[in-house]
Amino acid sequence: KAGVTQTPRYLIKTRGQQVTLSCSPISGHRSVSWYQQTPGQGLQFLFEYFSETQRNKGNFPGRFSGRQFSNSRSEMNVSTLELGDSALYLCASSLQISSYNEQFFGPGTRLTVL
Amino acid sequence: TQLLEQSPQFLSIQEGENLTVYCNSSSVFSSLQWYRQEPGEGPVLLVTVVTGGEVKKLKRLTFQFGDARKDSSLHITAAQPGDTGLYLCAGITSGNTGKLIFGQGTTLQVKP
Numbered sequence: 475k476a477g478v479t480q481t482p483r484y485l486i487k488t489r490g491q492q493v494t495l496s497c498s499p500i501s502g503h504r505s506v507s508w509y510q511q512t513p514g515q516g517l518q519f520l521f522e523y524f525s526e527t528q529r530n531k532g533n534f535p536g537r538f539s540g541r542q543f544s545n546s547r548s549e550m551n552v553s554t555l556e557l558g559d560s561a562l563y564l565c566a567s568s569l570q571i572s573s574y575n576e577q578f579f580g581p582g583t584r585l586t587v588l
Numbered sequence: 589t590q591l592l593e594q595s596p597q598f599l600s601i602q603e604g605e606n607l608t609v610y611c612n613s614s615s616v617f618s619s620l621q622w623y624r625q626e627p628g629e630g631p632v633l634l635v636t637v638v639t640g641g642e643v644k645k646l647k648r649l650t651f652q653f654g655d656a657r658k659d660s661s662l663h664i665t666a667a668q669p670g671d672t673g674l675y676l677c678a679g680i681t682s683g684n685t686g687k688l689i690f691g692q693g694t695t696l697q698v699k700p
Binding site for chain 2: 522566
């Protein structure tokens with residue numbers, strides 16, 4: 475079974491631009507969560523989607539948004555990029571059939587904002 | 589704010605030594621997961637612990653979940669250079685499915 479895939483793997487943008495990142499979950503997984511990883515803050519939760527609905531949201535500004543499609547694929551968008559948005563963006567998918575919800579991560583998208 | 593304190597942050601040891609990494613919180617977790625991450629890659633799930641007091645073994649790695657489900661530990665016996673990497677603990681609290689709360693991570697270097 476194929477793992478979680480994320481595209482693109484690397485991205486360079488300039489301040490003020492916007493960016494869209496894509497995540498394809500493991501087949502059959504209906505939950506997709508997004509995380510931001512930086513050296514200073516570690517891994518921080520952005521949001522989670524389940525069956526096309528945002529079910530949980532972290533403490534990030536409204537510039538960070540996401541959505542999920544009927545095939546469970548998910549995208550996240552960051553508008554008006556800032557230098558501090560440079561990070562590794564990770565998505566994880568989960569089967570969501572048990573209370574402990576094991577999450578499986580993709581390789582991430584490395585975003586650099588210049 | 590739910591926090592997961594992970595210690596130590598950095599560990600550099602010789603091959604063959606034993607080590608323990610700790611994750612502590614004041615919050616109760618319905619489950620806790622341990623991951624290992626290589627540079628430039630996503631975290632890879634090592635184990636999930638669910639029951640208070642649970643102990644799981646994965647070859648030379650032993651994972652324990654505290655009785656109150658607020659803390660966990662990872663013990664590595666006879667560390668090898670291949671164990672080098674970033675180890676992360678992450679917990680899920682009740683009612684927050686899909687939201688992992690991560691510790692800051694432990695960077696482990698095992699020297700041959």
